[in-house]
Amino acid sequence: MAAPEVTFSELVNRPVDTVKKLHGARALQVRRRDGEDLVLSTASRAAEEAEVTSATTKLFVAMMQKDDRVRTLATEVLPTVFPWVRFLPKPDVQAFVVELMDVLEAAESLGNPAPVAHVIAMWKNTAGVYADPEVLAVLKKRGDDLGEVAAPDSTTA
Template sequence: MSAAYDVVPFSDLLHKPGVTAGRLERVRALRLRRRDAGDLALMRVEQLDAEGAVVDFTSRLLAGLVRRLGASAVQEVLPDALPWVTFLPGADLDRFVTELVAVAQGAASLENLAPLATLLTQWRHTAEIHADPALLALLTREPEGDLGGVEPPGLPGGDE
């Protein structure tokens, strides 16, 4: 295979399904571009299974490294994979590694990488805040004065 994926209009799959699916001989996946909604991906089941096995292996390897060598060993090499972690304070970096291992294992076991992608995005945003002193000061400042009382939220299904 020479490329990761090709981009094709979704209509190609509808009008020429055999030709379009045949392109999977040359690429890992097809990105089906849609005008009215989000793009879709088309890939062979063998490829999907192989990628799932790699994610499962990687999450188990990461968990094993943390158990055997400690989180500090992972923290030392993490900037190679995620350069933005250099902006996380020590306590946040510890929490990130702990969450990363747990969520990676859980996502792999569910065969759903969305929670892992969400975790990485959230922690990247946290690093962005720490990288900008003005933004960090704005978001961590103490509020001035009493902000007043807060009514407790209503119970679900209650009369409001």
């Protein structure tokens, strides 16, 4: 279910009434005209979500490390979770699973999901290259290596 929406102006001008809208809702989406939208939630809700995410990640990583069958199953169901992996060669799908597990574990230990989102985005971009025959052909084309690229001159920026 989508979070109820409020405007940033509503939050600023009527903060008590706006926060009351959290009652019975998981969060409020705060729409902004001049920047990225915000999500307003209670601290207890955020702590619960972090705990669930942490426990799920730890459980999944432990299962992957414990049993080859779990790794095989994860590789088989990956297209259900990330349909774009169908464009990746099979060895790359397996590499994605391994990297995803490694980064999930490391990111969980930091309490920071950003590295996981980055890994997923990079593999999705790679799948996008494989999905486009023209782009793939250009990138596979052998050519002369033009050598090291010089750093930009900071005085011209």
